[in-house]
Amino acid sequence: xxxxxxxxxxxxxxxxxxxxxxxxxxxxxxxxxxxxxxxxxxxxxxxxxxxxxxxxxxxxxxxxxxxxxxxxxxxxxxxxxxxxxxxxxxxxxxxxxxxxxxxxxxxxxxxxxxxxxxxxxxxxxxxxxxxxxxxxxxxxxxxxxxxxxxxxxxxxxxxxxxxxxxxxxxxxxxxxxxxxxxxxxxxxxxxxxxxxxxxxxxxxxxxxxxxxxxxxxxxxxxxxxxxxxxxxxxxxxxxxxxxxxxxxxxxxxxxxxxxxxxxxxxxxxxxxxxxxxxxxxxxxxxxxxxxxxxxxxxxxxxxxxxxxxxxxxxxxxxxxxxxxxxxxxxxxxxxxxxxxxxxxxxxxxxxxxxxxxxxxxxxxxxxxxxxxxxx
Amino acid sequence: xxxxxxxxxxxxxxxxxxxxxxxxxxxxxxxxxxxxxxxxxxxxxxxxxxxxxxxxxxxxxxxxxxxxxxxxxxxxxxxxxxxxxxxxxxxxxxxxxxxxxxxxxxxxxxxxxxxxxxxxxxxxxxxxxxxxxxxxxxxxxxxxxxxxxxxxxxxxxxxxxxxxxxxxxxxxxxxxxxxxxxxxxxxxxxxxxxxxxxxxxxxxxxxxxxxxxxxxxxxxxxxxxxxxxxxxxxxxxxxxxxxxxxxxxxxxxxxxxxxxxxxxxxxxxxxxxxxxxxxxxxxxxxxxxxxxxxxxxxxxxxxxxxxxxxxxxxxxxxxxxxxxxxxxxxxxxxxxxxxxxxxxxxxxxxxxxxxxxxxxxxxxxxxxxxxxxxx
Numbered sequence: 001x002x003x004x005x006x007x008x009x010x011x012x013x014x015x016x017x018x019x020x021x022x023x024x025x026x027x028x029x030x031x032x033x034x035x036x037x038x039x040x041x042x043x044x045x046x047x048x049x050x051x052x053x054x055x056x057x058x059x060x061x062x063x064x065x066x067x068x069x070x071x072x073x074x075x076x077x078x079x080x081x082x083x084x085x086x087x088x089x090x091x092x093x094x095x096x097x098x099x100x101x102x103x104x105x106x107x108x109x110x111x112x113x114x115x116x117x118x119x120x121x122x123x124x125x126x127x128x129x130x131x132x133x134x135x136x137x138x139x140x141x142x143x144x145x146x147x148x149x150x151x152x153x154x155x156x157x158x159x160x161x162x163x164x165x166x167x168x169x170x171x172x173x174x175x176x177x178x179x180x181x182x183x184x185x186x187x188x189x190x191x192x193x194x195x196x197x198x199x200x201x202x203x204x205x206x207x208x209x210x211x212x213x214x215x216x217x218x219x220x221x222x223x224x225x226x227x228x229x230x231x232x233x234x235x236x237x238x239x240x241x242x243x244x245x246x247x248x249x250x251x252x253x254x255x256x257x258x259x260x261x262x263x264x265x266x267x268x269x270x271x272x273x274x275x276x277x278x279x280x281x282x283x284x285x286x287x288x289x290x291x292x293x294x295x296x297x298x299x300x301x302x303x304x305x306x307x308x309x310x311x312x313x314x315x316x317x318x319x320x321x322x323x324x325x326x327x328x329x330x331x332x333x334x335x336x337x338x339x340x341x342x343x344x345x346x347x348x349x350x351x352x353x354x355x356x357x358x359x360x361x362x363x364x365x366x367x368x369x370x371x372x373x374x375x
Numbered sequence: 376x377x378x379x380x381x382x383x384x385x386x387x388x389x390x391x392x393x394x395x396x397x398x399x400x401x402x403x404x405x406x407x408x409x410x411x412x413x414x415x416x417x418x419x420x421x422x423x424x425x426x427x428x429x430x431x432x433x434x435x436x437x438x439x440x441x442x443x444x445x446x447x448x449x450x451x452x453x454x455x456x457x458x459x460x461x462x463x464x465x466x467x468x469x470x471x472x473x474x475x476x477x478x479x480x481x482x483x484x485x486x487x488x489x490x491x492x493x494x495x496x497x498x499x500x501x502x503x504x505x506x507x508x509x510x511x512x513x514x515x516x517x518x519x520x521x522x523x524x525x526x527x528x529x530x531x532x533x534x535x536x537x538x539x540x541x542x543x544x545x546x547x548x549x550x551x552x553x554x555x556x557x558x559x560x561x562x563x564x565x566x567x568x569x570x571x572x573x574x575x576x577x578x579x580x581x582x583x584x585x586x587x588x589x590x591x592x593x594x595x596x597x598x599x600x601x602x603x604x605x606x607x608x609x610x611x612x613x614x615x616x617x618x619x620x621x622x623x624x625x626x627x628x629x630x631x632x633x634x635x636x637x638x639x640x641x642x643x644x645x646x647x648x649x650x651x652x653x654x655x656x657x658x659x660x661x662x663x664x665x666x667x668x669x670x671x672x673x674x675x676x677x678x679x680x681x682x683x684x685x686x687x688x689x690x691x692x693x694x695x696x697x698x699x700x701x702x703x704x705x706x707x708x709x710x711x712x713x714x715x716x717x718x719x720x721x722x723x724x725x726x727x728x729x730x731x732x733x734x735x736x737x738x739x740x741x742x743x744x745x746x747x748x749x750x
Contacts, residue, residue, distance in 0.1 A: 031705075037672075040521030041547055046730040047521055048528075055555075081522065083552045084589040086612035090549060090634050094612070097637030098673045098703070146415030146422055148430035148455065153423075158612035172416055174465060177458045180430075214459040214616035223451070237461035239614025241589035259465050262472030263645050264638045271638070298473045328473070355421040 012075040013082065014060070014108030015092055019070040020101035020268040031059045031072035034102065037095050038074075039081065054092055055080055059214065063096040068094070069268075071105070078113045085117075085241040085284060093271055104271045107279050114317030120208050122230075122253045123320025124345050126286050130229045130253055131167040132204030138339050138371055139347040140165070140287075141255075141325060141355055144190065145172035147152040151181045155193040157360065162197035162205035164364020165372075168347065169194055170232045171210035183209070183219060185227045195227075208232045208255055216242055220250050230287070231255055236260040240284050247285025255325065256286035262298075273304050278311020281322075288323035293338070296329025310343055323347045332367045339371065385452040388457065389435070389483030390467055394445040395476035395643040406434045406447035409477065412470050413449075414456065430455055444643075446480070447733030453488045455507075460492075460616040468646055479646045482654050489713060492658040493619055495627045497605075498695025499688070499720050502662050505604045506542040507579030513714050513746055514722040516541070516630075516663075516700060517729055517739065519565065520547035526556045530564040532735065537572035537580035539739020543722065544569055545607045545737055546585035548632040558584070558594060562601045570602075583607045583630055591617055595625050604628055605662070611635040615659050622660025630700065631661035637673075648679050653686020656697075663698035663722050668713070671704025684717055698722045707742045714746065 019030050035057030040047050047056065057074040065071040080186040082088050096102050113149030122130065133139055142161045144154050154175075161169045169190075177183040187209045194207040210232040223231050231251030235243045237259055247254050258277055264270040271280075273291065281289045291313055294305050309324040324342065327349025335348050350367060357363035385594065394405050415422050422431065424520055432449040440446040457463050471477050497505065508514055517536045519529050529550075536544045544565075552558040562584045569582040572746030585607045586594040598606050605628030610618045610636055622629050633652055639645040646655075648666065656664045667673030669680050684699040702724025712725050725742060732738035 006647035025444075039549065040523065041518070041549065041732055042727055044520050046727060051523035055521065080553060080555065081549070085608070086587050086589060087549070087551045090587070090609065090612055093635075093638070094548070094634035095442055096607070097635050098633060098640070099637065099666050100674055143416070146417050146426055146430065148415065149423070173469070174414065174416065174456070174462070176462045178455060180455065212461050212465070214461060214619065234461070234465065236463055236468070237614070239612070239617055242614055242617075244589065258473060259469035260472050262470075262474065263468070265473070266641055266644070269638075269641070292473050299475055300473075352417055352421060355417055366706070 011079040011110050011112050012247055013078040013091070013110055013113055014073055014075050015104060016106040016108070017072045017074065018103040018105045018268075019072055020068070021070065022101070027070035027072065028059070028062050031062050031074065034072070034096055035059050038091055039076065041095065043323070051241045078110050082113060085244050086239070088113075088278075089240060100269055102269055103267070104275055106272070107275055109279075109317065111317055114283075117319070118248045118285045119283055119316070119319030120254070120287040120322045121247050121251070121285060122287045124247065124323055125167045126320070127230070127253055129321060131206050133167055136344045137346050139167040139323070140368055140371060141168035141170060141327070141347050141349040143170055143172045143351045143353075144270055145175070145348070145351065147172060147174045147178060148180050151186045151189050154181055154186060155189040158190040158192035158207055159197045161354075161359040161364050162194045162203065163201060164361045165201070165203060165368030166205060166364050168206055168208060168230070168255070170208040170255060173210050173212065173232060173234055173259055175210050176213055184222050187223055187228065191226045191228060206230055211246070212237050212257070218251065220246060224250060224252060230255060232257055234259040235281060235286070243286065244284040247323050252370065253287045254285055255288045256281045257288065257290050258292070270336060272307070273300065274307035274311040282312050282316070282319065286322055288325045290325040290327050290349055292328030293326035294332050298328045307358065309346070313345060321345070325349050327351065333364065335367060336370055386452060386454040386485050386487045388453040388466070388488055388623060389448055389450050390479060390483055391481040391483070392447045392449065393440055393480045393643075394447055395443070396445065402447065403434070403437050403444035406437050408451065409447070409471055410434050410449050415464055416470065418513040437743065447511045453485050460619050461614070464615060464655075475644055477644055478642070479650055481647070482650055482694065484654075486692055489658075489694060492621045492694070493660045494658055494691070494694030495662040495697045496626070496660060496695075497662045498700055498738050501695070502605070502628055502698060506581050508542055511719045512715050513719050514542040514698070515743055515746060516543035516545060516722050516724040517570075518545055518547045518724070518726045520726065520730075522547060522549045523555050526561045526564050529556055529561060533565040533582055534572045535735040536729075536739050537569045537578065538576060539736045540578060540743030541580060541739050543581055543583060543605070543630070545583040548585050548587065548598070548607060548609055548634055550585050551588055559597050562598055562603065564714040566601045568604060579665040581605055583628075586621070587612050588630070591621065595621060595627065599625060599627060600738065605630060607632055609634040610656060610659065610661070614632060615655065618661065624660035628662045629660055630663045630665065631656045632665050633667070636644060647682070648675065649682035649686040653683045657687050657691070657694065661697055663700045665700040665702050665724055667703030668701035668705050671702070673703045681733070684721070685718070688720060696720070704727065707738065710742060711745055
């Protein structure tokens with residue numbers, strides 16, 4: 001994450017873009033084009049003077065960023081331009097997404113805007129409370145999968161993972177309302193299966209159904225009625241504002257999945273992972289954010305992972321911190337090492353390295369014991 | 376757009392991916408990884424055999440695509456996997472968005488899935504009807520801008536554009552509910568201004584407010600109550616399923632804006648513009664889709680533009696055709712040439728080249744006359 005300039009104007013939303021200029025392109029001109037494109041969408045001579053002063057983005061700084069790239073800080077008048085989450089995304093990257101060589105690398109949030117965004121409603125402490133993990137240890141999450149299994153078999157996997165001591169037992173994010181495991185029946189059976197395991201172990205494992213759907217609101221109601229304390233959702237599949245509404249209206253914990261987000265993660269054009277999965281997913285109300293850990297089956301580097309962790313946990317107005325949830329191919333045996341690196345306020349998402357062991361309960365328990373022992 | 380394989384399995388959704396392989400990577404393995412990642416999210420040995428047969432994507436073909444790239448066709452069981460629009464996007468590109476070198480280049484739609492998607496509710500004929508343009512001529516669209524102007528000044532620009540003969544007078548997509556021009560007041564005044572102009576000219580210009588917002592539903596209701604026949608919306612800002620609901624429930628025409636979509640348009644990783652803005656935006660219910668024309672201020676090539684046009688207008692199940700809406704820097708003087716190239720079932724979106732003329736009415740009228748004369 002690049003440094004953010006310290007704010008002066010109270011309502012200024014400061015976007016730091018890293019610019020990659022084609023040969024002969026002038027970075028100052030490119031920055032000025034962004035400031036116009038994202039606000040008035042007109043060339044300077046066509047903008048009425050009174051509007052220009054209030055509304056056009058102000059290019060505050062353009063400086064070399066190494067490797068022939070440039071860092072530009074553009075300040076937008078948040079009060080004049082942003083009235084909700086979709087418009088926030090539009091202002092930061094809407095039209096310029098269609099250009100090239102522009103990476104949104106950091107956001108400097110004005111207090112006025114942070115006051116209008118919910119942030120995590122449970123946050124790190126609230127999620128710990130939900131699964132009774134008050135002691136400073138990392139939490140464990142595992143996905144119930146694959147799609148195609150019957151409700152009965154999915155519920156049995158839930159029970160096994162909970163028996164093994166996994167804190168958060170979540171739906172695979174591709175499980176929705178398919179005929180093989182219809183949503184309502186799945187939720188009710190999986191909640192019951194985890195409750196049975198909890199009764200046996202004295203634990204407080206939590207089942208999180210995937211509510212990502214056009215019918216998000218109805219699914220959330222089913223989940224709540226079934227007694228779920230938290231849900232899984234993919235913000236880019238349903239729209240970020242739908243997650244904001246979910247977080248603020250449901251009272252349920254929100255675990256965010258990064259499906260589709262990778263489209264933004266090109267190194268020279270897009271939105272940096274720590275901004276999208278960190279700042280933005282946290283601001284709209286995610287209590288935990290899943291991302292692909294370094295060394296797994298997705299190509300994130302360790303610097304990116306650490307930057308996401310920092311974005312989710314750093315002080316940010318009145319917003320609570322959220323849990324980073326590294327996953328995407330973490331091997332169970334490596335978890336203790338990752339705890340060392342990422343700290344206790346982390347949820348480790350383990351999937352396939354449990355499923356490729358013959359006994360799911362034993363595999364989960366081995367992992368849970370290792371994590372609890374070292375804390 | 377690449378060729379689509381002809382379908383055999385009635386419920387098979389066929390995705391054609393263009394793969395760019397890193398040195399030493401095997402395209403067959405990469406294709407197989409996609410088929411697993413997008414369905415069961417487990418390695419093959421961990422997938423129960425009965426599930427594998429039904430649910431794992433089938434790699435039907437992997438063949439060279441030139442320039443060291445490969446074309447892979449993967450068939451997914453739509454009935455077993457897709458239950459709504461968010462899940463459709465997830466299946467096509469959710470997790471693999473986080474990988475590299477995978478471009479979704481074409482979709483082969485099964486009839487069963489097309490039957491569950493609305494497509495344009497007005498379509499080309501319905502939008503023509505709405506603005507009384509039955510004769511085979513292209514339509515003209517212009518944006519009312521910039522953000523920062525008062526309602527009064529925006530309404531006056533609406534009146535001028537309608538007086539000049541612009542068929543579709545739309546909000547700039549950055550106009551939402553900012554203090555300078557609150558939504559409800561803007562809509563009511565702009566509708567009235569266009570009606571006054573229509574009364575004067577005998578024309579049927581239509582004002583389209585931007586309803587992109589968290590409060591999409593409420594904005595649509597305001598627009599309808601004010602007498603709007605169509606609205607502007609940015610699908611990726613509000614979520615594609617919100618557009619589906621808007622199209623099916625409101626009875627209003629839907630003009631889709633590509634804000635944020637550019638994140639997907641990297642040549643070797645993402646979703647091809649003709650698939651996202653063509654197939655998908657049309658399938659969810661857009662009657663017209665704005666895209667940045669070649670030669671404007673965004674870097675689309677002519678081949679991409681023609682492919683988008685084809686995707687929006689080609690026969691596709693029972694889905695009506697939608698209007699391509701090239702914009703983003705089309706010069707008014709060039710419109711006749713573009714009509715030649717793109718055909719009459721096109722809406723030309725002209726913005727700044729009208730605003731940089733001293734008299735907005737005269738500028739619009741010159742353009743409208745040129746288009747009507749040559750048709």
